[in-house]
Amino acid sequence: MKIFLIWVLSLAAPLLPAQEVEEPAIPAAAVQKALEWMLKPDPKERAAAYRTFQLFGDEGSRIYRNTLEKALELHAKKIGTLLENERLNPFSELPSLIEELQAERERIYALILTDFQKEPSKVRMLRNEVDALSKLNKNIRTIASKDSAPLERSIKTSATALSEVLREISIIDEDGTKEAAFNFEDSLHAVHEGQIYLKIHHSIRLIQAEISALTLAHTTNETAAWPMKSQRHFARHLNTFRSLFALTPLRLEEKLSEASRDHSQDMASLGFFAHTSPVKNKRSPADRARLAGFQYRWTGENIYVGSSSPIAAYDAWFASDGHRFIMFAKQPNLLGIGLAGKHWTMMTGRD
Numbered sequence: 403m404k405i406f407l408i409w410v411l412s413l414a415a416p417l418l419p420a421q422e423v424e425e426p427a428i429p430a431a432a433v434q435k436a437l438e439w440m441l442k443p444d445p446k447e448r449a450a451a452y453r454t455f456q457l458f459g460d461e462g463s464r465i466y467r468n469t470l471e472k473a474l475e476l477h478a479k480k481i482g483t484l485l486e487n488e489r490l491n492p493f494s495e496l497p498s499l500i501e502e503l504q505a506e507r508e509r510i511y512a513l514i515l516t517d518f519q520k521e522p523s524k525v526r527m528l529r530n531e532v533d534a535l536s537k538l539n540k541n542i543r544t545i546a547s548k549d550s551a552p553l554e555r556s557i558k559t560s561a562t563a564l565s566e567v568l569r570e571i572s573i574i575d576e577d578g579t580k581e582a583a584f585n586f587e588d589s590l591h592a593v594h595e596g597q598i599y600l601k602i603h604h605s606i607r608l609i610q611a612e613i614s615a616l617t618l619a620h621t622t623n624e625t626a627a628w629p630m631k632s633q634r635h636f637a638r639h640l641n642t643f644r645s646l647f648a649l650t651p652l653r654l655e656e657k658l659s660e661a662s663r664d665h666s667q668d669m670a671s672l673g674f675f676a677h678t679s680p681v682k683n684k685r686s687p688a689d690r691a692r693l694a695g696f697q698y699r700w701t702g703e704n705i706y707v708g709s710s711s712p713i714a715a716y717d718a719w720f721a722s723d724g725h726r727f728i729m730f731a732k733q734p735n736l737l738g739i740g741l742a743g744k745h746w747t748m749m750t751g752r753d
Contacts, residue, residue: 463574470571514726517723654739702750728750729748
């Protein structure tokens with residue numbers, strides 16, 4: 403480093419007599435060398451390049467500003483090159499795919515909440531739409547699950563250098579009175595290539611958050627001690643489809659499930675099929691939830707008879723408009739599900 407500074411000084415014009423002193427010119431070779439050092443991965447080498455221009459006066463400041471602008475351009479180009487590396491960046495299509503996903507989610511969710519009067523052809527159409535959405539979602543989650551660490555490390559190095567250059571420019575533009583701080587996102591927002599990366603970065607984080615929320619719900623429901631296999635199976639199936647629309651996964655709730663199971667048992671043993679029960683103190687879903695000790699807000703109830711299969715219950719409710727609305731409502735985060743023979747009761751709630 404000392405060798406470089408001495409070399410720069412040796413190239414400066416010799417001093418004239420005191421009465422004829424001029425601002426020292428900066429040799430083009432020295433400027434080019436400093437620019438090269440500004441692009442080095444080693445922060446110490448970059449810092450040395452910035453300090454080089456402090457040896458000169460006003461002319462040095464003007465040339466320094468131009469050199470920093472060039473460094474900014476070259477750092478942006480480097481980020482662009484990183485993004486074009488398919489090994490480092492398998493995520494290039496992710497932002498556009500997520501835009502497509504979000505548009506399809508909104509469109510198909512409106513269909514989910516449409517009353518088709520249980521018309522079979524409309525239900526088949528809706529199932530096909532959900533299947534297509536599921537394939538798109540699976541593709542996006544596969545891409546987002548790839549290792550983004552190598553790209554993030556490479557981009558972070560360039561973003562750090564960008565922040566240094568932006569800081570130096572701010573010092574010059576503020577006449578040395580202010581030193582702005584630029585964080586990771588600020589620096590990348592300053593260049594087009596950085597903005598492209600930020601879209602990719604945010605897309606990855608968005609999908610990973612959805613995957614994590616669904617995984618946590620599955621784990622919570624399947625590791626709880628009290629649920630039966632049929633309850634776990636139904637919860638997993640429903641939450642997988644709710645996740646297609648970025649809806650909150652439902653957590654199995656013991657008391658709400660107890661109320662659901664009791665109602666299924668009453669329907670099976672007493673031979674009725676209705677939301678209104680003939681059993682004293684159990685007439686309404688709210689009565690049954692309260693009697694079971696559920697302390698939160700009850701929001702909906704579905705009933706089904708015909709099979710002990712969780713998938714059969716889900717499919718029947720999906721084909722019935724009002725029942726489908728309950729399964730895909732935005733408000734609940736709790737699920738009660740109970741089976742007795744071939745009778746199912748599903749209840750939703752919110753804590």
